[in-house]
Amino acid sequence: MCGICGYIRRREVTPEQLKRMNDTMSHRGPDDSGEEFFEMAGGYRVGLAQRRLSILDLSALGHQPMHSADGRVIVVYNGEIYNFRELRKELADYPFRSDCDTEVIIAAYLKWGISCVNRFNGMFAIALFDREEEAVYLIRDRIGKKPLYYWYEGEELVFASELKPLMACPDFQAKIDRGVLSRYLFQQYINAPESVFENVFKLTPGAVLKFQGGQIQTWSYWNVREAYEGAAKYPVKSYEEAKEQLKALLQRAVSLRMIADVPLGSFLSGGYDSSLVTAMAQAHSAEPVKTFSIGFYEESYNEAPYARAVADYLGTAHTELMITEADMLQMVESIPKYYDEPFADPSQIPTMLVCQLAREQVTVALSGDGGDEFYCGYNIYEKVAQAQKLDALGGLVHGICNLPGIRRFGMEKKLPFKVRVIAGNRDRESKTQFSAGNYPGMARDMVGGLPSGKCALPVHYPVESGYPAGDWQICRMLLDMDTYLPGDILCKMDRASMKYSLEARCPILDPDVMDFSYRIPHSYKYAAGDKKHILKDIAYDYVPRELLERPKKGFGVPLDKWLRGPLKEQLLCYVDNGFLKRQNIFDESYVPKLLRSYLETGDRGSGTGENYSGMIWAFFVFQQWYAYFYGNSNM
Numbered sequence: 157m158c159g160i161c162g163y164i165r166r167r168e169v170t171p172e173q174l175k176r177m178n179d180t181m182s183h184r185g186p187d188d189s190g191e192e193f194f195e196m197a198g199g200y201r202v203g204l205a206q207r208r209l210s211i212l213d214l215s216a217l218g219h220q221p222m223h224s225a226d227g228r229v230i231v232v233y234n235g236e237i238y239n240f241r242e243l244r245k246e247l248a249d250y251p252f253r254s255d256c257d258t259e260v261i262i263a264a265y266l267k268w269g270i271s272c273v274n275r276f277n278g279m280f281a282i283a284l285f286d287r288e289e290e291a292v293y294l295i296r297d298r299i300g301k302k303p304l305y306y307w308y309e310g311e312e313l314v315f316a317s318e319l320k321p322l323m324a325c326p327d328f329q330a331k332i333d334r335g336v337l338s339r340y341l342f343q344q345y346i347n348a349p350e351s352v353f354e355n356v357f358k359l360t361p362g363a364v365l366k367f368q369g370g371q372i373q374t375w376s377y378w379n380v381r382e383a384y385e386g387a388a389k390y391p392v393k394s395y396e397e398a399k400e401q402l403k404a405l406l407q408r409a410v411s412l413r414m415i416a417d418v419p420l421g422s423f424l425s426g427g428y429d430s431s432l433v434t435a436m437a438q439a440h441s442a443e444p445v446k447t448f449s450i451g452f453y454e455e456s457y458n459e460a461p462y463a464r465a466v467a468d469y470l471g472t473a474h475t476e477l478m479i480t481e482a483d484m485l486q487m488v489e490s491i492p493k494y495y496d497e498p499f500a501d502p503s504q505i506p507t508m509l510v511c512q513l514a515r516e517q518v519t520v521a522l523s524g525d526g527g528d529e530f531y532c533g534y535n536i537y538e539k540v541a542q543a544q545k546l547d548a549l550g551g552l553v554h555g556i557c558n559l560p561g562i563r564r565f566g567m568e569k570k571l572p573f574k575v576r577v578i579a580g581n582r583d584r585e586s587k588t589q590f591s592a593g594n595y596p597g598m599a600r601d602m603v604g605g606l607p608s609g610k611c612a613l614p615v616h617y618p619v620e621s622g623y624p625a626g627d628w629q630i631c632r633m634l635l636d637m638d639t640y641l642p643g644d645i646l647c648k649m650d651r652a653s654m655k656y657s658l659e660a661r662c663p664i665l666d667p668d669v670m671d672f673s674y675r676i677p678h679s680y681k682y683a684a685g686d687k688k689h690i691l692k693d694i695a696y697d698y699v700p701r702e703l704l705e706r707p708k709k710g711f712g713v714p715l716d717k718w719l720r721g722p723l724k725e726q727l728l729c730y731v732d733n734g735f736l737k738r739q740n741i742f743d744e745s746y747v748p749k750l751l752r753s754y755l756e757t758g759d760r761g762s763g764t765g766e767n768y769s770g771m772i773w774a775f776f777v778f779q780q781w782y783a784y785f786y787g788n789s790n791m
Contacts, residue, residue: 204232290369
């Protein structure tokens with residue numbers, strides 16, 4: 157686990173400037189660093205740099221940039237190739253000098269070309285310079301565990317694991333892409349390929365970018381829709397077979413992710429996913445696995461007792477930290493520095509705290525991420541199923557309310573809240589993304605007028621007709637795998653763990669496990685209303701049902717209390733008319749009115765369409781990010 161950056165430019169970047177870019181990511185790789193320069197056809201100069209967090213082969217032989225034995229290929233790389241030892245056996249004719257997976261990437265490329273990526277089981281962001289081909293490749297793992305940004309403008313390319321190196325690059329223009337902001341305010345994150353800056357993009361998960369002769373081309377070697385379509389044609393024939401094969405694949409995925417030359421542990425919340433991963437890890441370990449959880453003094457979202465009970469049953473070496481609201485508030489000011497661009501999932505705060513706790517004892521931690529998206533675990537999936545059943549009736553209500561003689565009375569607006577949501581859900585491209593209240597309109601209205609010729613992204617993802625499933629639940633799960641999982645969940649964990657130089661590994665997102673999950677009939681995942689049924693059934697083979705069977709709580713953050721209390725003064729500064737005028741981003745009349753309404757009305761609670769603390773928090777995080785980078789003259 158590391159951080160990488162580099163460039164292919166005709167304009168000069170000095171060694172000192174590349175080092176400065178690289179050192180903005182020192183938290184991602186505190187153990188070693190390297191920067192090198194190369195000439196390329198067309199007057200281009202290539203710079204490659206890496207910050208190293210040593211996990212495998214801790215010796216100097218793992219230093220990057222790493223060269224092939226013949227000098228043809230140079231690689232900088234962030235991540236882990238878990239099956240590197242298996243691949244190494246197939247590459248026995250290569251003269252290996254180290255015992256790390258980076259050199260396996262080089263050997264694999266020399267033998268199989270860029271198609272070698274199809275053989276990699278891991279999480280990775282790779283930059284590879286082929287001096288013979290005069291080309292640079294950027295490669296991102298299938299589901300987007302590892303981030304990779306790139307700035308392409310004027311036939312020059314700059315790339316990095318985070319935005320900070322790009323911001324530190326000479327000539328970088330930090331022009332905010334206002335077209336993404338309404339979607340950000342609504343979704344609370346910015347999904348690939350967009351970023352917060354114009355001309356800066358995230359390489360999409362499962363993609364390759366090739367730079368050659370000043371031009372770039374990109375293609376997918378893996379994507380959610382095609383993987384689902386291909387695998388779903390061959391469904392597993394029985395529940396028993398599905399359970400047996402999934403269990404075996406998960407066991408292998410866990411064992412592969414326990415390969416490390418540094419201390420390893422596991423996050424443990426006491427829920428199904430983390431408990432299953434931890435139990436399998438303990439089954440593979442001769443010693444008690446180190447496990448970590450945080451607890452809250454607020455009982456409504458404190459999961460610590462459940463985690464402790466599971467740890468006691470499994471016999472792990474458990475560490476628990478009780479945190480206060482003050483502990484979480486102290487983390488708020490670090491959000492812009494480590495999340496790089498506006499990111500407003502509030503669970504990032506307790507996630508940072510549990511990563512901080514784990515890093516005191518280990519360098520690698522196993523995570524249960526991915527279980528909800530792949531096995532139908534979120535509550536929204538139940539609501540989606542209900543909405544599909546009521547869709548025809550909702551269409552009828554919408555049609556009646558919009559008859560010429562009735563429309564002028566505004567009947568639809570007078571309907572009960574939940575009826576309005578179902579009736580108004582008419583867009584085929586976003587049927588599973590139905591919205592509460594007027595949130596989409598609010599998100600659009602908060603952003604000021606866009607420059608001529610600039611269009612705003614729709615707040616929903618208008619992509620659902622591209623998914624093959626007629627079942628709305630499956631469609632929403634596939635959408636979440638494409639958007640929410642890489643753009644929010646995995647981004648959250650990457651930045652939180654890397655803040656403390658901690659590597660997080662996710663066995664449930666093993667490529668073989670993901671591909672097999674698409675062969676599992678949906679009725680095995682959502683069985684008579686039981687979410688994540690097959691995954692729970694496997695977990696019960698390791699942990700008694702009574703220790704796991706309980707409502708999901710998750711990490712709770714009291715946003716309303718914070719925004720109306722300790723963060724209120726700072727929030728009000730961000731809607732000061734002078735501040736908004738200087739920014740020229742948000743609507744100077746609408747946003748202050750919206751904020752006053754929010755502060756004065758109090759919390760109306762969920763299910764009313766009037767609890768928009770999430771959108772106000774997203775606005776707060778953006779303004780905090782803006783003040784940190786622009787106010788500190790770092791851009």
